[in-house]
Amino acid sequence: MIRPKELIKIFSLLQQRNGSYAELIRFLFNENPPPDHNFLARVDPGNGVEIRKTAACATNTWRDNPGADAKICFYIQNPLQYYVYKNIYRHLPESEFVVNTPWIRRNIPDWDKFLMRFIGFLGAQNARYRLYAPTEDRGRKFFKRYDVFAYHSVFNLNIDLPTQKKIRIMYGHSKDSYNFGAWSRAYDLGFTYGPYSQKRMSIFTNGIEVGNSRFDDWFNGALGTTRIMNLKKDLALDPSKKTVLYLPTHGDLSSLDTCIKEIVRLSDTYNVMIRPHFLTHYAEQDKLKKIIQSDGVRSKKIFWLDDFSDLTELLSVSDLVISDNSGAIFDAVLADKPTVLIDILPASYFEKDMWTRVQRSSFYWTFPQTYPDSIEQKVKNIPELRPGEVVSRADMLAAAVTATFARDEHYKKNRAKLRDMLFVHCDGTSGTRAADAIRELMHGKKRQLDFMDYAVQESCILEYGALEHENTVLRSIINEYCDTSHLKSATENPLERILFSVVIPTYNGVSGIRHTLLSLAQQEKIPARFFEIIVIDDGSQQSYDAVVDEVAREYPELQIILARLSKNRGPAVARNTGILLSRGTFISFTDDDCILPQNWLYLFKNAFDENPEIAGVGGWYEPIHGTAKKTSIFGRFVFWLHMPDILYVHKSPYFHSNKSGNTGNMCYRKSALIKAGGFNHYFRLPSLEDHELKMRMREQKFVLMYIPSIIQHTKTYSFEEFIHYCLARGWASMLVYRLFPMWGVYHFTAYSMLTLSLHEVPQIVKKKHIQSQYSERLPFSYWFIPIQFLKNFLFWIGKYTLALRVFRETRARPTQ
Numbered sequence: 001m002i003r004p005k006e007l008i009k010i011f012s013l014l015q016q017r018n019g020s021y022a023e024l025i026r027f028l029f030n031e032n033p034p035p036d037h038n039f040l041a042r043v044d045p046g047n048g049v050e051i052r053k054t055a056a057c058a059t060n061t062w063r064d065n066p067g068a069d070a071k072i073c074f075y076i077q078n079p080l081q082y083y084v085y086k087n088i089y090r091h092l093p094e095s096e097f098v099v100n101t102p103w104i105r106r107n108i109p110d111w112d113k114f115l116m117r118f119i120g121f122l123g124a125q126n127a128r129y130r131l132y133a134p135t136e137d138r139g140r141k142f143f144k145r146y147d148v149f150a151y152h153s154v155f156n157l158n159i160d161l162p163t164q165k166k167i168r169i170m171y172g173h174s175k176d177s178y179n180f181g182a183w184s185r186a187y188d189l190g191f192t193y194g195p196y197s198q199k200r201m202s203i204f205t206n207g208i209e210v211g212n213s214r215f216d217d218w219f220n221g222a223l224g225t226t227r228i229m230n231l232k233k234d235l236a237l238d239p240s241k242k243t244v245l246y247l248p249t250h251g252d253l254s255s256l257d258t259c260i261k262e263i264v265r266l267s268d269t270y271n272v273m274i275r276p277h278f279l280t281h282y283a284e285q286d287k288l289k290k291i292i293q294s295d296g297v298r299s300k301k302i303f304w305l306d307d308f309s310d311l312t313e314l315l316s317v318s319d320l321v322i323s324d325n326s327g328a329i330f331d332a333v334l335a336d337k338p339t340v341l342i343d344i345l346p347a348s349y350f351e352k353d354m355w356t357r358v359q360r361s362s363f364y365w366t367f368p369q370t371y372p373d374s375i376e377q378k379v380k381n382i383p384e385l386r387p388g389e390v391v392s393r394a395d396m397l398a399a400a401v402t403a404t405f406a407r408d409e410h411y412k413k414n415r416a417k418l419r420d421m422l423f424v425h426c427d428g429t430s431g432t433r434a435a436d437a438i439r440e441l442m443h444g445k446k447r448q449l450d451f452m453d454y455a456v457q458e459s460c461i462l463e464y465g466a467l468e469h470e471n472t473v474l475r476s477i478i479n480e481y482c483d484t485s486h487l488k489s490a491t492e493n494p495l496e497r498i499l500f501s502v503v504i505p506t507y508n509g510v511s512g513i514r515h516t517l518l519s520l521a522q523q524e525k526i527p528a529r530f531f532e533i534i535v536i537d538d539g540s541q542q543s544y545d546a547v548v549d550e551v552a553r554e555y556p557e558l559q560i561i562l563a564r565l566s567k568n569r570g571p572a573v574a575r576n577t578g579i580l581l582s583r584g585t586f587i588s589f590t591d592d593d594c595i596l597p598q599n600w601l602y603l604f605k606n607a608f609d610e611n612p613e614i615a616g617v618g619g620w621y622e623p624i625h626g627t628a629k630k631t632s633i634f635g636r637f638v639f640w641l642h643m644p645d646i647l648y649v650h651k652s653p654y655f656h657s658n659k660s661g662n663t664g665n666m667c668y669r670k671s672a673l674i675k676a677g678g679f680n681h682y683f684r685l686p687s688l689e690d691h692e693l694k695m696r697m698r699e700q701k702f703v704l705m706y707i708p709s710i711i712q713h714t715k716t717y718s719f720e721e722f723i724h725y726c727l728a729r730g731w732a733s734m735l736v737y738r739l740f741p742m743w744g745v746y747h748f749t750a751y752s753m754l755t756l757s758l759h760e761v762p763q764i765v766k767k768k769h770i771q772s773q774y775s776e777r778l779p780f781s782y783w784f785i786p787i788q789f790l791k792n793f794l795f796w797i798g799k800y801t802l803a804l805r806v807f808r809e810t811r812a813r814p815t816q
Contacts, residue, residue, distance in 0.1 A: 002807065010803055014734065017747060021738035025682055028803060029810045033682065037696060040678035043576045048566040051581075052545070054552040057532065057559045062119065062495050067096035067128035072438060073146040073164075075132075077103045079121055080278050080307040084152055084171040086125070087213040087431030092438065096128040098143075102158065105494040108282045112497045112529065121308055133495050134158060147442050155186040165189075165441050168205065169434070170197060172327025173422060174249075174376035178369035180204070182456045188447040191434050194424040196375065204456070206447055210433040211425030215334055218312050220428030228316045235273070235303055237317065243271040244401065245318035247311075247328035248342075250277035250284070252358060253370065255324040255342040259394040260291055263322065266398060267300045273314060275305040277326065320388075320401060325376050332387065333418045334426070338404045338411060339387040340397065343380045379418065387415045482653045483701040484613050486671045498559075500531035500601050500667070502588045503578030505571040507538040509592035512714055514547045519595045521555040525602040528557040531588075534578045535560065539568035572679035572689045575663065579673055587670050589663040589690075594621065595712040596665075603709045604667040611651065615702035618666035619709030620646040620659060623716065625777055635717035636778050637787045638725070644770050651705040653698055660706040661694035664713065672702050680735075684806055687725070688732035695740055726791050730798020731806075748799060753792040760788055 002010075013024050025033040034042065045051075072095035074085040082097065089095050099118065105111045122129050132142060139159035143149065149164040152171040168187035173179070173196075180200035184190055190207045192198040201207035217223050237243055246263050248256040256276060266272050280288055291297060292304060305314065311331055315321070321332035324342040332339045346353065354368045370377065379385045388411050389400035404411060419426070425433060478484060502520060506513055513535065520533055537544050548562050563581060565574065579587055588604060590596060607617040623631035623639060631639075642659060650658045660666065676696050683689035697704060715721065730748060737746035768780045 002804065006807070007804075010807060011800070014799055014803055018741065019738060021735075024738060028807050029682060034677070036677065037680070038677040039572070039681055040576050040580060040674065042681065043573060043580060043678075045563070045577050045580045049577060050564040050566075052548070052562045052564075054548070054556075054558060054560045056528070056552070056557050057561060062115065062131055064130045065123065065128055066130050067094070070094055070096040070128065071146055071442065072096075072148045073098045073143065073150065075100055075149065075151045078278050078282070078307055079118065081152055081171070082122065082125070082127070083214055083307075083310055083312075084169060085150065086127075087216040088150075088169070088434040088438070089127070091432050091435035095438075096130060097122065099129055099131045101131050101494040102134050109285055114282075117308070131495060133493050148438055150438070154183045165446055167191065167438060167441065168201075170201070173197065173330040174325060174327040174374065175253075175369040176200065176374040177371050185453050185456060189437065189441050191437070194422050196422050204452055208437055209424050210437065211430035212331075212334060212423060213430035213434055214331075215312060215426070216428045216431045218316070218335065218428075219426055222428075223313065223316050227313075231313055232317050235317070237271045237303075241269070241271045242319040242405075243273065243317055245314055245321050245337075246272065246274045247321060247323045247326050247332075248274075248276060248280070249324055249326035249328075250279040252353065252356075253325040253345070254280065255344055255394075256280065256291065257287075258344055259342060259397065260294075261296055262394040262397045264297050264300045264302060266401065267302055269398075270319075270401075271303065272300075273303040273305055273318065275307070275309065275311070275314065278307040281306050320404060322397070322401070325370060327376075329376055329379065329387070330418070330422060333415045334423055336412065336415055336419075338408050339415075340400045340404050341380050341386070341388060341390045342394075342397075343390050343392050344394070375422075385414055385418055385421075387411055387418060479701075481701065482613065482703045483615070483672075484703075485675075486615065486669055496583055496585075497529060498532050498583040498585075499605070500526065500586050500588050501578070501582030501584035501670070502531060502533045502590065502601075503536065503575055503582065504533065504590055504592055505536045505538055505574030505578070506540065506544070506592035507568060507571075507574075508540045508542050510540070510542045510544055510547055513544070513592040514551060515595050515714070516590060516592055517547070517551045517558070517560070518554075519597075519600075521551065521558055522598050523596075523601050524598045526605060528555070528559065531601060532559040532561060532583060534581055535562045536574035536578050537562065537564040538571065538574040539565050570681060570684040570689075571663075571686045572681040572683050576678040576681065579670070579678055582670060585670060586667050587673060588667040589665075590711070591664045591686075591713075593714045594664050595624065595714065597709070597711060600665075600709065600711065603707060607705055607707055608667075608669075611703075611705055613703050614651065614705045615672035615697065616660060616666065616668040617705040617707060618660035618662060619707055619711065620662060621664050621711050621713040622774065623778065624712045624714045630716070631778060632717050632719075632722075633781060633783055634719060634722035634787065635715070636781065637784050637791075638717060638722075639774070639778055640764075640767060640780065640784060643767055643774075644772065646706075646710070647708055647772055649705070649707055651703060653701050653703045658704055658706050660704045661690050663690040665709065665711045666690065672697065676700060676702070680739075683732050683735060684809075685728040685731070685802065687728035688736055692732075692736050692739065695736070695743075723794060726794030727798035727801055730795035731802035733795060734799035734803075748792075748796045750796060753796045757789045757792045760792075761785055764788060 009027060013019055013027060022033055072092055074089055074095060074097045076082055076097050077100035101115065104115055108114045132139065135141060143159065143161055143164060146164055148167060149161050150167040150169055152169050155166065166187045168184055168190040170190065170192055180203065182204055184201060184204040187205050190201040190205045191210045192201045192207045193212050194209055198207045198209050244266055248254045254277065263272060263274065276288060315332065315335040315337055318337060320338045320340065321328065322340045322342065323329045329339060329341065350372055379387065380390050388404040391397055391400045504513065504516060517533065535544060535548065544562055548560055552558060552560060561581060563577060565577065575589060586604065586608065588601065604617055608614065620642065623635050645659045652658045676693060679689050680692050683692065694704065733746040733748060737743060764784050
């Protein structure tokens with residue numbers, strides 16, 4: 001029983017137009033509110049929370065297989081690089097591989113399957129390895145254990161190696177302007193194949209001729225006749241046919257699109273093996289799949305291979321190689337294989353086309369990599385260097401293959417010239433020579449900078465200094481309007497498979513949540529292994545075990561976590577518990593009475609991909625249709641309140657014109673939720689707690705986006721449900737006003753409710769003329785006018801009735 005003195009105090013606090021939020025919370029909830037609005041800090045998922053997980057919730061199985069006190073690191077991100085390093089690594093027991101997991105996650109769509117396969121591959125090779133995950137110190141602590149860092153390409157700018165000696169290991173000829181570019185100056189030493197590469201590598205760093213260690217097994221006979229015969233058997237090659245190996249490069253230098261039909265036609269006469277470039281496999285997967293499944297290709301017996309296959313082994317079972325602008329040309333030359341060259345670049349390429357940047361994936365663009373005097377262009381244009389026939393049209397391929405076989409004695413001499421020009425130590429000792437050079441560098445001094453280093457660095461500073469200044473000014477302007485700190489965050493764990501955590505708070509909602517879970521099970525384009533479902537049972541009298549078990553049996557791939565709170569604490573606490581239990585980069589919210597479209601998560605992902613500056617994205621809901629349930633006049637009224645705003649895309653750090661935020665259909669970056677402090681648990685009932693979070697997001701300048709992605713809401717709004725909805729909204733509006741007094745629209749008095757109702761009448765009538773896909777199924781009604789008066793009246797009295805309820809429920813709690 002509330003004493004009269006307490007009743008007077010409550011009404012006094014509620015009546016104050018400029019009353020204190022903290023004083024109100026202390027009196028009603030008997031605790032001090034967090035001064036920094038960090039409500040997540042008030043939640044402990046390990047205390048009073050019972051957790052059950054379905055079988056699919058097994059933790060990631062990534063495991064290191066490190067070497068003992070390794071001091072040399074070979075940095076790799078795909079099997080090709082393993083083959084580049086393996087014959088050096090085998091002579092260095094003090095070395096190990098480090099897997100570049102950030103690159104794998106960014107660039108490979110099914111990155112987790114690839115990583116699992118890659119780790120299995122390394123294990124099968126008895127290789128020692130560690131998995132690298134980025135840290136705030138840009139890898140300093142992780143790489144501190146190594147004295148030498150070996151890599152094949154542009155030095156990774158996302159890691160910082162201030163003390164390590166860096167070795168650049170050449171992985172192929174061709175594309176000279178890239179292969180021997182100024183980026184080599186970041187290395188203390190470069191391993192080269194022979195005189196040609198040594199001359200060019202030495203422009204920007206110290207070079208040493210070690211030969212091509214990938215071919216050590218080739219030259220020392222380790223491949224063996226038995227191994228070659230077994231490979232032919234494994235590939236099911238027809239022994240009555242010669243074998244052609246097609247090795248195209250990637251991007252705009254590739255002949256794959258243009259020549260695939262003619263390559264496939266060769267399969268009538270030859271065994272045809274195709275190994276696309278590794279970047280085609282990873283950065284252009286959709287294009288490659290289309291080619292493989294296209295008419296005329298799918299029906300032919302083609303041996304499609306990826307970079308898990310060893311190129312030297314493929315060359316050993318091949319009779320002829322076809323290539324375009326790939327370094328594979330010179331691998332074939334080293335193996336003395338007849339080679340047909342495809343030269344189909346248009347005349348305008350070197351003058352214009354090569355300078356056009358084309359984005360191939362989220363983190364990969366084509367850029368000029370070659371020029372007319374590059375080695376792969378020379379061998380096409382200088383007859384004395386041609387390793388085989390050269391074709392300028394795809395329809396010339398069949399004849400060129402025949403002619404190359406017929407003139408092989410002539411082309412053999414050309415290949416010998418090329419080998420002498422490009423390669424040394426063709427005797428199986430290259431790996432040993434490279435290993436000795438690494439040890440010598442490890443115990444020696446880092447390379448001293450010379451004139452070329454300083455000249456190039458000065459040129460970069462001059463060229464990019466003004467651009468950096470412009471970027472700094474632009475960033476400062478952007479930061480005045482929005483928070484984009486998540487763009488430079490380095491805390492994301494690339495080894496975490498979960499992309500989305502879907503949090504569903506529920507209280508006695510067993511009857512409806514099954515439909516919500518089933519709609520999540522049917523998500524398209526986001527496989528179940530990339531999201532988890534966190535059901536927070538907010539102290540229900542009902543058990544959710546049976547429905548969760550039933551859905552898990554029907555969809556065993558679903559990762560469902562059922563967390564039971566010991567008592568009912570409201571949806572804000574339930575959602576905060578879900579946030580703290582989550583593993584995903586993004587946290588999606590919905591309710592136990594919602595049915596989600598099959599593209600729900602994909603639309604969120606697409607929005608974040610295309611708008612990297614946003615901290616959250618959401619849609620709206622519509623009353624359920626297609627069932628026997630009929631939406632009441634009150635349900636139609638609640639839906640029409642938000643028309644026509646829910647029909648249009650909107651992106652802004654401001655919230656009144658942006659309908660996103662409704663936690664039945666919302667997704668935030670986890671980092672933004674943590675920075676904002678989570679949901680305010682003083683909103684005990686499900687009303688405006690999501691709106692208040694959105695307002696705090698706005699204060700912190702987070703950009704939110706609304707998209708017209710509509711979910712179905714099974715709630716029909718009976719008269720009693722409408723009453724409860726409005727009373728809860730009145731209490732919640734009062735709390736919002738106390739937190740944000742500049743928004744006087746949330747301060748409800750008898751007079752303000754009457755004037756607001758009169759003001760809203762013409763706005764309601766105006767909505768009658770809105771035409772949308774909902775107009776027929778959820779028609780406008782003039783009954784909305786008296787319902788509007790009822791709604792505002794209930795808003796007014798709700799702040800009193802629910803304040804009394806809150807006080808009765810919490811008066812016995814100790815002060816914190």
